[in-house]
Amino acid sequence: MNLTLKIWRQANANDKGKMVDYKISDVSPDMSFLEMLDVLNNELIEKGEEPVAFDHDCREGICGSCSLYINGEAHGPDRGVTTCQLHMRMFKDGDTIFIEPFRAKAFPVIKDLVVDRTAFDRIQHAGGFISVNTSGNTIDANAIPVNKENADDAFSAATCIGCGACVASCKNSSAMLFVGAKVSQFALLPQGRVEATDRVLNMVNQMDAEGFGNCTNTGACEVECPKGISLENIARMNREYLAASLKG
Amino acid sequence: MSGILNSSIGRKFAMALSALFLMIFLLQHFTINLLSVFSEDTFNNVSHFMGTFWLIQYVLQPVLILGVIFHFVMGFVLEIRNRNARQISYAKNNGSANSSWMSRNMIWSGLAILAFIGLHFYDFWAPEINVKYFKGDMSGLIDPDNVNSGFRYWEELHHKFVDIWRVVLYCIAFIFLSLHLLHGFSSAFQSTGMNNKYTKSLQGFGKAYAIIIPLGFVFIALFHHFTH
Numbered sequence: 001m002n003l004t005l006k007i008w009r010q011a012n013a014n015d016k017g018k019m020v021d022y023k024i025s026d027v028s029p030d031m032s033f034l035e036m037l038d039v040l041n042n043e044l045i046e047k048g049e050e051p052v053a054f055d056h057d058c059r060e061g062i063c064g065s066c067s068l069y070i071n072g073e074a075h076g077p078d079r080g081v082t083t084c085q086l087h088m089r090m091f092k093d094g095d096t097i098f099i100e101p102f103r104a105k106a107f108p109v110i111k112d113l114v115v116d117r118t119a120f121d122r123i124q125h126a127g128g129f130i131s132v133n134t135s136g137n138t139i140d141a142n143a144i145p146v147n148k149e150n151a152d153d154a155f156s157a158a159t160c161i162g163c164g165a166c167v168a169s170c171k172n173s174s175a176m177l178f179v180g181a182k183v184s185q186f187a188l189l190p191q192g193r194v195e196a197t198d199r200v201l202n203m204v205n206q207m208d209a210e211g212f213g214n215c216t217n218t219g220a221c222e223v224e225c226p227k228g229i230s231l232e233n234i235a236r237m238n239r240e241y242l243a244a245s246l247k248g
Numbered sequence: 249m250s251g252i253l254n255s256s257i258g259r260k261f262a263m264a265l266s267a268l269f270l271m272i273f274l275l276q277h278f279t280i281n282l283l284s285v286f287s288e289d290t291f292n293n294v295s296h297f298m299g300t301f302w303l304i305q306y307v308l309q310p311v312l313i314l315g316v317i318f319h320f321v322m323g324f325v326l327e328i329r330n331r332n333a334r335q336i337s338y339a340k341n342n343g344s345a346n347s348s349w350m351s352r353n354m355i356w357s358g359l360a361i362l363a364f365i366g367l368h369f370y371d372f373w374a375p376e377i378n379v380k381y382f383k384g385d386m387s388g389l390i391d392p393d394n395v396n397s398g399f400r401y402w403e404e405l406h407h408k409f410v411d412i413w414r415v416v417l418y419c420i421a422f423i424f425l426s427l428h429l430l431h432g433f434s435s436a437f438q439s440t441g442m443n444n445k446y447t448k449s450l451q452g453f454g455k456a457y458a459i460i461i462p463l464g465f466v467f468i469a470l471f472h473h474f475t476h
Contacts, residue, residue, distance in 0.1 A: 103336055172334075174256075214326050218347035220346040
């Protein structure tokens with residue numbers, strides 16, 4: 001396949017940045033999208049140009065490192081996959097592909113397609129954990145019965161890899177699907193109920209402080225989420241937050 | 249509790265509550281207007297009751313106006329905050345791949361409805377307030393000096409739709425209302441935290457509500473235009 005790539009190039013966080021066109025030829029349909037970018041970068045390096053910076057790590061769809069807004073969608077046009085698992089067979093010979101970083105005030109661009117997603121880390125630090133006594137009398141988690149439906153929902157919520165596609169896809173740059181998933185995975189389990197009130201208040205307050213937008217329930221995040229995190233998690237977070245606010 | 253309206257979820261919740269309140273009002277407004285198609289006398293009697301009963305005039309009417317103002321102001325506040333959350337737009341954004349047009353354009357359908365409310369207030373509410381509270385005529389009669397002249401409400405409504413341009417404007421506004429409700433109905437419940445086994449049924453009911461109510465208003469406007 002021969003393709004035209006329109007890629008966001010930005011030298012550093014302070015640079016204005018712009019879209020730059022690149023031609024790439026002989027792209028195999030079996031390549032992953034990141035492999036195609038690897039090939040482009042090899043060509044750029046051979047020509048003495050600066051390679052395109054982009055995030056990646058496991059390339060197995062589980063680490064949440066890769067991002068990219070491809071042809072107007074987070075992780076590209078395929079469903080239920082991250083960019084590393086997006087294959088070039090999703091495109092046609094002669095296509096023009098727009099490749100941009102995830103856009104949000106809370107995700108500032110560091111370089112080219114790499115954005116700073118540490119806002120998610122700070123939200124997690126604010127409450128995305130449970131406190132466990134590790135002084136020798138720890139209770140086996142399996143000793144506490146958990147309703148099967150709750151266990152399944154908690155597990156589904158916990159599959160969120162924190163990639164930020166929800167923020168990138170949302171027209172409001174809202175992080176509520178991410179925070180909803182993190183709140184839910186604990187709120188649904190007895191071990192998480194102990195700190196549930198503080199958790200949801202602290203995580204939502206941190207989310208707001210980071211400058212993410214308000215959810216308007218478009219559902220774009222759910223569609224683009226590579227792990228299929230459900231909007232039910234946002235509703236659960238809303239309930240948890242409202243109940244916690246009344247208590248607090 | 250005090251800071252709830254300063255949080256993103258609190259604002260969503262407040263927006264949803266005002267939306268649910270306005271949807272209940274809309275249903276009541278539609279039901280009364282529909283009476284005008286079936287019975288002139290019933291419509292007149294109900295309108296007179298609504299226009300003179302103290303609880304409705306001095307309690308519910310101000311609450312309704314505050315509800316409308318709150319919904320619009322909060323809508324603008326949320327829109328501004330949301331636009332600030334993404335300062336650089338995408339060069340290419342395929343919004344239709346993951347969300348409905350209605351959900352992405354609530355601000356535009358809302359602005360169209362706001363413009364319509366301006367026209368609607370000019371047509372009906374302002375003249376009504378003028379007659380009752382500035383001229384002091386609470387009789388509701390066509391001729392306040394003649395008790396046999398009958399109530400004026402149906403006549404006023406009927407004559408208002410003589411002009412085709414007004415009918416067209418009302419019909420366009422109801423299309424925007426329908427688009428707004430098609431997303432807004434289920435969105436309001438999601439914002440209050442309601443997403444459970446009844447959600448699918450509720451979404452179906454919401455779609456029916458969002459189509460039937462505005463279509464009903466279009467029917468009423470057309471009825472009064474063509475029966476004139």
